[in-house]
Amino acid sequence: MSDRQAERETAAQHAPAAAISFDGVAIDFPVAGGASYPAVTRTDLKVGAHEFVAIVGPTGCGKSTLLNVAAGLLAPSTGQTLVFGAPLVGLNRSAGYLFQQDAVMPWKTARDNVAISLEIAGTARAEALERAQGWLKRVGLSAFGDRYPHQLSGGQRKRVGLAQVLIRDPKVLLMDEPFGPLDAQTRQIMGNLLLDLWALDRKAVLFVTHDLEEAIALSDRVVIMSAGPSARIIGDHAIDLERPRDASEVRLLPRFHELHKAIWGQLRAEVLKAYGEDAG
Amino acid sequence: MNRVTLLLLQALVAVVAIGIWHIGSSVPIGGTYFLPKFFFSTPADVATRVWTLFADGTVKIATCTEPIDLTRLINISAPCFGKTVWQHLLITLIEGLLAFAIGAAAGVAIGFWLARHPLLSAIFDPYIKMLNALPRVVLAPIFLLWLGLGIWSKVALGVTLVFFIVFFNVYQGVKEVSPAILANARMLGMNERQLFRNVYWPSALSWMFSSLHTSVGFAIIGAVVGEYLGSAAGLGYMIQQAEGTFDTTGVFAGMVILAVFVLIIDWFVTLIERRLLVWRPPSAAGQG
Ligand SMILES: Nc1ncnc2c1ncn2[C@@H]1O[C@H](COP(=O)(O)OP(=O)(O)O)[C@@H](O)[C@H]1O
Ligand SMILES: [Mg+2]
Numbered sequence: 001m002s003d004r005q006a007e008r009e010t011a012a013q014h015a016p017a018a019a020i021s022f023d024g025v026a027i028d029f030p031v032a033g034g035a036s037y038p039a040v041t042r043t044d045l046k047v048g049a050h051e052f053v054a055i056v057g058p059t060g061c062g063k064s065t066l067l068n069v070a071a072g073l074l075a076p077s078t079g080q081t082l083v084f085g086a087p088l089v090g091l092n093r094s095a096g097y098l099f100q101q102d103a104v105m106p107w108k109t110a111r112d113n114v115a116i117s118l119e120i121a122g123t124a125r126a127e128a129l130e131r132a133q134g135w136l137k138r139v140g141l142s143a144f145g146d147r148y149p150h151q152l153s154g155g156q157r158k159r160v161g162l163a164q165v166l167i168r169d170p171k172v173l174l175m176d177e178p179f180g181p182l183d184a185q186t187r188q189i190m191g192n193l194l195l196d197l198w199a200l201d202r203k204a205v206l207f208v209t210h211d212l213e214e215a216i217a218l219s220d221r222v223v224i225m226s227a228g229p230s231a232r233i234i235g236d237h238a239i240d241l242e243r244p245r246d247a248s249e250v251r252l253l254p255r256f257h258e259l260h261k262a263i264w265g266q267l268r269a270e271v272l273k274a275y276g277e278d279a280g
Numbered sequence: 281m282n283r284v285t286l287l288l289l290q291a292l293v294a295v296v297a298i299g300i301w302h303i304g305s306s307v308p309i310g311g312t313y314f315l316p317k318f319f320f321s322t323p324a325d326v327a328t329r330v331w332t333l334f335a336d337g338t339v340k341i342a343t344c345t346e347p348i349d350l351t352r353l354i355n356i357s358a359p360c361f362g363k364t365v366w367q368h369l370l371i372t373l374i375e376g377l378l379a380f381a382i383g384a385a386a387g388v389a390i391g392f393w394l395a396r397h398p399l400l401s402a403i404f405d406p407y408i409k410m411l412n413a414l415p416r417v418v419l420a421p422i423f424l425l426w427l428g429l430g431i432w433s434k435v436a437l438g439v440t441l442v443f444f445i446v447f448f449n450v451y452q453g454v455k456e457v458s459p460a461i462l463a464n465a466r467m468l469g470m471n472e473r474q475l476f477r478n479v480y481w482p483s484a485l486s487w488m489f490s491s492l493h494t495s496v497g498f499a500i501i502g503a504v505v506g507e508y509l510g511s512a513a514g515l516g517y518m519i520q521q522a523e524g525t526f527d528t529t530g531v532f533a534g535m536v537i538l539a540v541f542v543l544i545i546d547w548f549v550t551l552i553e554r555r556l557l558v559w560r561p562p563s564a565a566g567q568g
Contacts, residue, residue, distance in 0.1 A: 073463055120469055148559040
């Protein structure tokens with residue numbers, strides 16, 4: 001073993017392990033006829049323990065797929081995922097996952113949906129309900145605890161989902177286009193809510209979105225994925241905007257525009273490529 | 281349309297239908313009745329019969345003449361003599377409820393079990409389809425042979441009807457749990473038992489309850505058809521007895537009682553359903 005190699009390894013042991021680290025991850029999906037579709041290839045990505053990383057890419061490029069790998073819901077075809085330095089086997093127990101689709105239980109009230117996260121971990125029901133009420137308050141839903149999901153708006157359901165995930169206090173937060181179906185104003189309100197909650201303890205966040213402005217406004221780093229098939233990471237941009245930020249006001253800063261211009265130049269080509277594939 | 285208008289229109293349908301029946305059976309047109317009394321009875325006779333059946337427990341349909349004896353209310357092995365219409369109703373109700381309870385319990389258990397074991401479900405699939413395609417009425421004589429003239433042969437017939445409805449709905453309910461809800465529940469840390477309680481079970485129940493009207497209706501149908509084909513008690517038996525003596529009024533009276541009985545039960549089912557499916561959006565909860 002060379003000295004330099006040994007040196008590097010000790011350094012790696014001493015550096016704080018990344019919350020999520022994709023190590024040469026590739027995902028192939030089996031398709032009809034025994035063939036396979038290479039959705040994502042050769043992906044290396046590290047998300048620091050207190051880092052907010054956004055993944056942006058054209059639709060269908062494999063963003064959700066990558067989050068599913070980070071959650072342990074999907075095993076990569078090659079490569080591995082490290083969670084705080086340990087290889088991920090099975091579900092990622094240190095992660096909370098806010099899904100792209102509505103995923104709260106429609107047969108439970110908002111409060112029960114949040115409380116169940118604690119109850120399944122053994123918390124007594126009375127205490128779970130009390131803490132759930134606290135979280136509902138934090139996401140601005142204190143008056144809606146008794147409502148069923150179908151009695152809430154799309155944005156309110158997302159907040160229930162957020163409270164449901166955050167009440168478990170996960171070390172890593174995976175979010176898949178959480179504000180995707182919401183209107184522009186609600187998205188910005190939700191963005192600010194997320195930033196406020198994140199500022200409390202700065203969890204590691206892997207945030208998927210197709211909205212570049214949202215990605216820049218919220219995150220520390222924006223990662224660009226190429227259009228599929230064989231999507232991979234083609235850009236990694238540090239966002240040096242000051243915190244605390246306001247998700248809507250930050251968009252007026254000149255630095256925001258510089259960053260947006262630089263990243264958009266790269267993303268545009270990929271978005272066009274994805275549209276071209278759809279049209280052809 | 282408001283509620284009152286709707287109710288008035290609904291009542292109008294009944295008035296017109298009964299009016300036609302009355303005129304056809306009681307008013308000669310050109311010297312003939314187009315609904316002869318012997319075949320169609322008359323609304324007034326049927327109403328009087330229903331009234332006397334309920335008002336005076338000692339007046340029995342056909343030849344039953346003994347007074348009410350509450351201690352023998354559900355002693356169904358006794359012959360018809362001594363049974364009031366209340367007893368017949370009660371017996372049909374008990375048979376229907378037992379058929380529903382047993383059929384639903386078996387449907388839920390087996391539906392769950394097969395939905396969670398795809399291999400078993402693939403093996404049993406053709407047999408389940410085969411049994412379900414069988415017209416259940418042909419089973420009635422076999423059940424009579426096996427279980428006798430008492431309530432259990434009727435319960436068995438009802439069970440074969442209820443079971444498949446509940447089974448298919450529960451199976452579907454477990455299979456069609458939204459993958460997102462399931463993945464979310466897993467990520468929240470639920471183990472298999474917790475998933476069963478918080479995800480599969482409510483989903484399956486909601487499917488089952490959406491078919492509650494149908495399955496309760498079938499439980500009653502099973503009971504009545506079973507009674508009709510061979511028994512000593514129940515609404516089906518009452519109607520069958522009246523038919524045996526060409527007592528058209530008795531047959532129609534039995535049918536009216538049966539219809540009202542089913543309406544009342546259906547109304548209870550609606551109440552239960554409203555309570556249990558509060559979480560459903562109104563458009564989906566009203567289906568049955
Ligand atoms: N289970 C699957 N089987 C086959 N192909 C899949 C499956 N899941 C996703 N894909 C494909 O992988 C690609 C990436 O999907 P996804 O990660 O959902 O994209 P997005 O970036 O929009 O979230 C798409 O082309 C999609 O069709
Ligand atoms: Mg997606």
